[in-house]
Structures are given as C-alpha cells and as structure tokens.
Amino acid sequence: MRMDKVRPWLTSLYPRLWRDRYAAEFDVLLEQCLQSPLDVVDVFLGAVDAHLQLLNGENLGWRMMNMLNKLRTTILMVFAAFIGFIVAGFSLVGLADDSPMIPLMKTNPALSAAWTTIQIGAFVALLAVVIGGLPLALTVVRRALAGDRHGRRLLLVPVFSFLALVLYLGFVFLVATGRIQIPGVVRVVQPGNFPPGNRLMLEGLMLVFILGAIASTMAVWKAISATDIEQETFYAVGRSLTVKIYKFAFVPAVITTLAMLVMLVATITWGWLSFSSLPQVFAGNFGPWGTSTQAWFFGILVLMVVCAMAALFGLRRGLPARTKQNLPNQ
Amino acid sequence: MDTSDFGRFSDPALLILASLAGGEKHGYAMMEDIEAMTGVHLGPGTLYGALSRLEQSGMIQALPADERRRPYQLTTRGTAFLRQYLASLKKFVYMGLMRLGA
Numbered sequence: 001m002r003m004d005k006v007r008p009w010l011t012s013l014y015p016r017l018w019r020d021r022y023a024a025e026f027d028v029l030l031e032q033c034l035q036s037p038l039d040v041v042d043v044f045l046g047a048v049d050a051h052l053q054l055l056n057g058e059n060l061g062w063r064m065m066n067m068l069n070k071l072r073t074t075i076l077m078v079f080a081a082f083i084g085f086i087v088a089g090f091s092l093v094g095l096a097d098d099s100p101m102i103p104l105m106k107t108n109p110a111l112s113a114a115w116t117t118i119q120i121g122a123f124v125a126l127l128a129v130v131i132g133g134l135p136l137a138l139t140v141v142r143r144a145l146a147g148d149r150h151g152r153r154l155l156l157v158p159v160f161s162f163l164a165l166v167l168y169l170g171f172v173f174l175v176a177t178g179r180i181q182i183p184g185v186v187r188v189v190q191p192g193n194f195p196p197g198n199r200l201m202l203e204g205l206m207l208v209f210i211l212g213a214i215a216s217t218m219a220v221w222k223a224i225s226a227t228d229i230e231q232e233t234f235y236a237v238g239r240s241l242t243v244k245i246y247k248f249a250f251v252p253a254v255i256t257t258l259a260m261l262v263m264l265v266a267t268i269t270w271g272w273l274s275f276s277s278l279p280q281v282f283a284g285n286f287g288p289w290g291t292s293t294q295a296w297f298f299g300i301l302v303l304m305v306v307c308a309m310a311a312l313f314g315l316r317r318g319l320p321a322r323t324k325q326n327l328p329n330q
Numbered sequence: 331m332d333t334s335d336f337g338r339f340s341d342p343a344l345l346i347l348a349s350l351a352g353g354e355k356h357g358y359a360m361m362e363d364i365e366a367m368t369g370v371h372l373g374p375g376t377l378y379g380a381l382s383r384l385e386q387s388g389m390i391q392a393l394p395a396d397e398r399r400r401p402y403q404l405t406t407r408g409t410a411f412l413r414q415y416l417a418s419l420k421k422f423v424y425m426g427l428m429r430l431g432a
Contacts, residue, residue, distance in 0.1 A: 021382075022382065024395070024398050024400075025357060025395065025399060026374070026378055027398070028356075028357075028398045028399050029357040029358055029361075029374050030374055032358045033358060033374055038373065039374060041373075042374060042375040042376055043373065044375065045376075046378060046379045050379065050382070143394070150396070226394055226395055
C-alpha cells in the first residue's frame with residue numbers, strides 16, 4: 001500500500017471542524033509514522049470516533065477554536081486589504097500630483113470635497129488599524145521576544161522593508177539635492193522630459209515599496225496566524241488590562257472596511273468629476289513614467305474594489321464568530 | 331473528571347499525560363516516548379483522539395507550532411489529575427502486593 005497516497009485521503013475522513021484544528025500537525029505525524037495497514041485502520045477508527053464526538057455534541061472546543069481561527073482570518077484579511085488600499089492610495093496621489101487636476105481642485109468644490117473625503121477616509125482607516133491592531137501587535141512582539149525565534153525572524157521582515165524604503169528615499173534625496181550625481185539622472189524633472197535614469201530610479205522606488213508591502217503583509221500574516229492566544233493581559237502604570245485581542249480588533253476592522261468603501265466611492269466620484277472637467281487629462285499620459293492616465297486610474301480602482309471586496313468577505317466570514325462569547329484560552 | 335470520561339481512549343490519555351510529565355512534546359515524540367516507556371505503540375488515530383479530548387478537558391495545552399509540528403504541555407489541572415491518579419494507583423499497587431504477600 002502506498003502510504004503517501006493514502007495519507008491525504010485518511011485526513012479527509014475527519015470532520016471539517018476537527019481538520020481546521022488538527023489537520024496540519026496530524027499530517028506531519030502521518031508523514032512520520034504511517035507505516036502499516038494497522039496504522040491505517042487506527043486512523044480510520046479515529047476519524048469515526050471524531051464524527052461520533054460531533055454527533056454527541058462533544059468537543060465544543062473544536063468549534064470554539066474554529067471560531068477563533070475565523071475571527072483571526074477576518075482581522076488578517078481586513079489588514080491585508082488595508083495594505084492593498086495604501087498602495088492604491090499612493091498610486092492615486094502619484095497620479096494627481098503635478099497634474100492639472102490639482103489646480104482644478106482649488107476651483108471645483110465638489111472635486112475638492114471628494115479628495116478631502118478620500119483623505120479623511122484614509123486617516124480614519126489608519127487610526128482604526130492602529131487602535132485595533134495595537135494589542136495584537138504587542139502580543140505578537142511579546143511572544144517573539146519571549147523566545148519564539150521563528151516569530152522574531154518574521155517580525156524582522158517589516159522592519160527591514162521599512163529600512164530599505166528609508167535608505168532608498170535617502171538615496172533619492174541625495175540625488176535630488178545634487179549631493180550625489182549619477183550620469184543620465186537629472187536633479188529636477190521637467191514636464192515632457194523624463195530621462196531613462198530618473199525613470200529607473202522611480203521604478204526602483206515603487207518596486208521597493210510594493211515588494212516591501214507584500215513581504216511585510218505576508219510575514220505579519222504568518223506571525224499572527226501562529227499566535228494561538230485569544231486574550232492577553234497588559235500591564236501599565238500599576239494596572240493590568242486583559243484584552244480579547246481578536247474580538248477587540250473586530251470593531252476597528254468594521255470601521256476600516258467602511259472607510260475603505262467610502263474612499264472607493266469618493267475615488268470614483270473624484271475620477272468622474274475630473275473626467276467631466278478635464279477629459280483631455282484622462283486621455284493624456286499623466287500616469288507614472290508618462291503612462292496613460294486612464295489605465296492607471298482604472299488600475300487603482302480595480303485594486304481598491306478587490307481590496308474592499310476582500311475586507312467585506314472577511315467580515316462576513318468572521319461575523320458569526322464575533323457573536324460567540326467566551327472563546328477558550330489556549 | 332475521571333479516566334472513564336476519555337472513553338476508549340482512557341489508557342492512551344494516561345500514557346500521554348505521563349509522557350508530557352517529562353516535558354513538552356509533539357505527537358511523534360509522544361509516540362516514541364510512550365513506546366520506550368511502556369512498550370505500547372499508540373496509533374496516530376488513537377493518539378490524536380486522546381489528545382483532542384485532553385485538550386478540550388483542559389488537561390493539556392497546545393504550544394505555538396514549531397514549523398508544522400505542534401508541541402503540547404501539561405496544564406496545572408492535568409498535572410494535578412495525573413498526580414492524584416498515580417497516588418491512588420500507588421496505594422492500589424501497595425495494597426495488592428501486601429495481599430499477595432510480596
């Protein structure tokens with residue numbers, strides 16, 4: 001009997017709730033010890049027993065742990081969607097910057113209101129992420145410092161990503177101020193003249209930013225996924241405060257999602273008003289590297305829609321879990 | 331809580347508790363330890379059937395996963411339960427041996 005072929009099938013015999021909790025570690029165990037047909041029979045009986053436990057209403061623990069997993073996934077999905085929104089937001093600022101839309105906003109109140117709404121939405125979303133994510137971040141950092149080497153390595157990813165961005169920006173600053181001179185790169189770019197050297201520098205900056213955002217999001221996602229703690233006690237000025245970290249983050253996650261939806265609507269409105277007033281700008285090439293304005297704007301919209309939908313999907317998934325009380329501590 | 335609460339997993343549950351009394355272990359390490367300690371080979375299905383019940387009853391707790399393997403450790407409750415059970419077993423063994431005149 002080829003055990004490596006039987007293994008996934010054996011694990012799939014267990015109830016979904018059981019698999020959500022134990023499948024990963026159980027699979028590792030089967031890789032190591034599944035050797036004889038007797039072991040296969042043993043696993044089969046274990047699966048039958050797990051189903052019986054569910055039928056008997058036993059093992060509420062799995063259900064609760066499953067709820068915790070769902071709630072954690074919700075928070076992570078909203079966080080990842082927010083990072084995607086930040087990338088889209090910076091792209092939008094890059095598109096509007098130095099374009100005729102900026103002077104137009106000074107004279108068009110509706111356009112200005114749409115832009116202000118985007119800025120307010122961005123501020124509210126950031127504030128909600130910081131407030132909701134603070135206990136979670138402190139817990140993950142505390143766990144990492146307490147000896148979780150893998151967690152420590154993961155948390156270094158955002159730190160190094162940020163350092164890489166700062167170093168790159170410092171390099172751009174030195175070039176822009178003339179302290180470093182590179183052949184083919186001009187200090188000040190004139191409209192209609194974007195030398196290949198400057199284009200390369202800008203591409204590098206975007207690459208560092210986007211790769212850093214993706215790597216940091218993945219690392220933080222992984223670090224949080226490995227944190228099974230449902231609540232954490234914090235001490236400050238002689239007082240202790242116990243926070244159910246995922247439940248605490250749920251309301252800020254809802255606020256972040258709503259802010260993203262508001263920003264999406266405001267961006268569509270801003271784009272529509274800009275297009276109505278300055279169709280020639282949208283038909284032109286005001287995107288980065290002199291690329292099509294329309295293509296960039298629609299790219300930004302698509303990213304925003306995908307992120308907002310992901311956040312909404314995450315909330316829908318986590319809402320039933322949010323209503324469950326007294327998740328077990330692990 | 332007594333061992334009958336663990337159904338057909340009563341003995342495996344005790345073996346797991348005894349194994350974890352020697353320190354935190356993941357599934358495969360527990361299987362090897364139990365085999366070395368008692369000569370009993372626990373199948374993977376039996377091991378995880380007992381593990382899930384022990385975890386639910388608060389006797390053991392999962393630690394953060396190390397790569398894909400997840401270690402477990404005894405809780406205070408599990409330690410107290412094992413100590414009490416082994417003490418009663420010791421008394422029983424002593425009485426049995428006394429009656430046999432050993």
